[in-house]
Structure formats: C-alpha cells, structure tokens
Amino acid sequence: MSSVSFDHVTKRFGDTTAVDDLTLEVADREFMVLLGPSGCGKTTALRMIAGLESVTEGELRIGERRVNDVDARDRDISMVFQSYALYPHMTVRKNIESPLVATRHARPAAAERAARVREAADVLDLAPYLDRKPGELSGGQRQRVALARAIVRRPQVFLMDEPLSNLDAKLRTQTRLELVELWRRLEATFIYVTHDQVEAMTMASRIAVIADGRLQQVGPPQAVYDRPANLFVAGFIGSPPMNMIAGEVDRSPLAGPLRVRTAIGNIPLPTPPTTNLHSVVAGIRPEHLRLGGSDLSVEVLNVEQLGHERHVICRAGDARWVVRQAAHEPAPAVGERVGLGVDGASLHLFDPTSTERIA
C-alpha cells in the first residue's frame, strides 16, 4: 500500500492548462476524493497517476518513488474507468483475470490465477456470472466486474474515475456503501474522482476540491463543509447550496451591536471579524436559517416537500435562497413575506475580491 503525492504538478494540453500547479499529498490507505465540476481537470490528475498522461511540470510520487517517467504498466495501480472499459469479447472470468495474464512481471500460475479470480468475484458477488460476456450483464454488474478486475492484482493504489455515474440513483447509493466497505477491507489507497458532492461527502476520508485545474481546499468532508475556504467551495459543497448575499460590516459604535448590513436586513455578528474589510459576502447554509426570525425579510417563491423535511425557496434581493425546515413545522404560504432568523455563529464571511474566507 502506498501514498501518492503531487508536488507542484502541472499538465498542459497545448494552450489548455488542465491541472495547474497541484500540490496534494494522498496518505497511505486514505480514501481521497477529487471533487470538482466537469472539465476542472480531475480526470487528467487521475490519469497522470495512472501513467496514461505525462506530467508537464512538477513531480509525481507513488510512495517514495518518483514516477514521472515510469511506464503505466510498472506503477502497480488499478483504475476503474467511467465507461468500465471491459473487454467485450472476453467472459467475466477472462476480464477479471486479464491483469494477471497481461502482466510483464512474474505471471502467477494458472491455479493461483483461478483462485484470485474466484476471490475477487466472491468479494463482488460475481460468481454466478463468470462465464457471461459483459454484454449480457446489467450496468451494476458490469461496474462490479470492473471493480473485480481492479482488485484482482492487489495494487498499491486504486484509481476510480466517476465509477458510479452510469448507475441509476438507487444503485448508486447502494454501491457507495459497497465501495467504502471494499476500501476498508482492502486497506488500500483509493483516489476517487467525482463531480457529485454527495459521493464525496459520503465516502471520502478527505476531499480535494478542484476548480479550473487548481486545488481549492483539502480536508475531511465535515471540515470542508463547516469551513469552506472560498466562495467556490462554499457554493459547490452542500445541497441545497449555501445562501449568499453581499453586505457591509457595520462598525459604527452608534449603530449598536456589530452586524452585516445587507439589502434584505441585518445579520448580527457575535464576534468582530478578523478583517478590516468593509464589503463582504455573507454565506448561510439553508439549515442555519430559521423561518419566523426578524433579522432578514424575504418572499416565499415555492415550498418543496421532501417528506422528512421541506425546502422553502425564497427571493432574497436578487438571489434565490433556500431555507431548510423540519417537516412538522408549519409551512409558509407561497407569496408570503417572511422573516428569517440567523445564528451569527454559523455565518460564513468571504472577501468579495479574493473570494477567500475571512477568518
């Protein structure tokens, strides 16, 4: 098992910079999720680890070994592709066995190979399908064959590129659990790419948020959720997303308690912000807003029932805000003007020019 480190790694395709000066340490046996919107360079980062894409600048290490110039075949990693990339002409058995057959390192004996295929198939409940071709399997089964092919060689590092994106919602939820169980059982390093923040939150030991090829923040899911490092992360993580509004920090002693003045009202600040900026962007998660408060005033646009809770969509100045409400509380009427209460302790403040978090 092994760590993976990016040391100021840049990847360019002609004029496009897909990965920009990435420095990231993935610890041994960690479940690291690279999270970001489509086109932000996640796949490229993953493919560089795999050796399928060269490194333009910087150093990439697997364990202690610099691998910039190491052939993909010699890196001892497995990758699960978004398309699964199963060999259509081979049976499930042959597909799983493939890395053991193709290797140019010592090829295990036939009996050993069969045993390992069997073991991988058992882990992923594929035993009944070993003699089928991929074309005769469902999407979920194919995905498991791709996983079995990845684990059969017992690599140091597993790479997964949006492996759940082709599954339906229910299967995705179930497979998330299976993947985490697999990770615990294998005690291996997982590097997992997704644009789906729910996948990232639910599975990761740590999340690396990427935008435009640049690393935005790394940390455990809850830490990233609780203290997003900048406006991008704040808006990207969390569903429904964080509510944002521009405001001014009001420091005049005459104005009474410290607060952020906005177009829809004032948000009280429990402690003075560690900045002397005047303009800020205030962010409040939907669960930290309380209907019936008196800090802010908004108009109810719609009420979405989810069964266990309710999302109240409001017009807050120019923005759409979402307020999370428990299902048993009384629902506001559409079109009604309602007051919102804000707990100042859960307020996020960002610098509008640098977009960085303030304190």
Added chain:
Amino acid sequence: MATDAPRRGAAIGWYVLLSALSLIVLFPVWMTIARALSDGSATLFARTPSVLPYSPIQWDAFSRAFTEGGLGRPLLVSGLVTLIIVAAQTATAVGAAYAFAFLEFPFKRIVMVLCAATLLLPIEVTLIANIQTLQEVGLVSPSQGFGEAIGALTLPFLAQAFGIFLIRQGFLGIPKDLRDAAQLDGYSDLGFLRRVAVPVTRPVIGSFVLIAFLSAYNQYVWPRFSVKTNRWDTVQLALRRFGLDNPDQLNLGFAAAIIAALPVLVLLLVFQKQLIRGLTAGAVK
C-alpha cells in the same frame, strides 16, 4: 388505415425495384447454367434463343468439364495462391493498421498518404514494371518451376493498402478507455493487438479476409502475364485455355466457369452477413 397506404406503396415500389435489380444481376448467372446444361451445337443452331436449357439436357457437363478441362491442378494452384495472398495480406494489413492507428513514428502521415496513394493505381499501371522485375529475378520465365510460379503469382500481392485502411478504421473504433485499460493491465503492444484489438475487430477483419479471398481468387490479368507455362495455370487461366481449345464444346466452357465460381459462391453464402457488415463498417458511428 388510410395513412398506411403511402407507406405500403413505397414498400411495393422498393420490392419492384429490388426484384428488377436482382433479375439484372442474376440473369447472366442463370444463362451460364442454362448454357452449361445445353448441348453446344443446339445452342449455336437454335433458331430462337431461349432462356431455358435446350434438350437433351447435358447433366454430365460438369463432370466432363472437370476431367476434360483438367481443372484439378488449376484449382489447387489457385487455392494455394489465394491462401498465401490472403494470409499475407491479412497479416500485413493487421500489422500496418495497428501502427497507423495506435503508434507514433516519424513521417507517419507521409507514409500513410503514400500508402493511400497506391489505392489509386490500378494493377495495369504497375503491371509491366512488375513483370520485368520478376523476369529479372527469374520468377517469370517459360521454364518457371512450381515455386517460381507461385512466387510470381503471389509476390506483388503480399501487402495491400485497402486492407490496411479498412482494418485501421476498425481499430480506431476501439474505445480509448479500452486501450488505456489494457495498458494498465500490462499488455504490450503485441499483447494488446493479439488479445484485444484483433478479437474486438474480428467482424471487420473477417470481411477483409473475404474480400481479399474474392479478389485473389478471381485474378486474371496478373496471372495471364506472370504464368508462362500451362502447368501452373490458375483456374481463371485454365478456363480461358479450355474455351480456346474446345470451341465446339461451348457448354463445357460454361460448366467449367461454374465450377470455378463454386468456391466463391459457397464462401459468399456462408459469410454473406459478415461481408455486408464489414463493407458498411465505419459508415455508421
């Protein structure tokens, strides 16, 4: 129901058209069979030509054509020549297609363009030069032995551009992920070619084998100039000689032609689906 009428009309139109086309294509075949079964002089002296065989029907025409025409050896020569050409062309086409599709090497584009340019040259253009070359190395001469004749018949056809581009197109249809997965699994280029690329493109390669078979077996012009002794005649040459030698036995010539066409016919019947799939490969997607 009323809305179905135009569609049915169109369907009927298509059937009529296809039937007419089939008739045009099949008519000569039928006439060859009919003439093979008719006595030669009956055909020559018939007052009104008929599309049916003239009686008495010559059921023994085929066996006579085979023995009197001495078709046995030409069939073997043709078979061997075809086998060598098809095997060599398939091997070279698969190899070159792989290089063109997946490998990077200097002057790749130029090499590909040159290769494609040979597609534009009909055999007649290079015929004289090739014959001269083979004469100089002693493969084409009145005293050519078996090995020399086979060499002369096959040498210019061991590699051919059409197959390279057809199979390259098939290779290019292999998803990139599959190639990447194979690389991570540890396949070498040769391993990937053997275990993934070729099996995955089998329909295309299969069609190429068929097409190569047809063109190799049906060759006439090249054998006509490169075989200088009757001993090593191919089937197509034997047919011509047989016709020249027996102007009075018209029907035997027709019968021999049908015998010569038999291997092709069987192949087409067995592999027709594959052939059509290969010819349209790359057209879709």
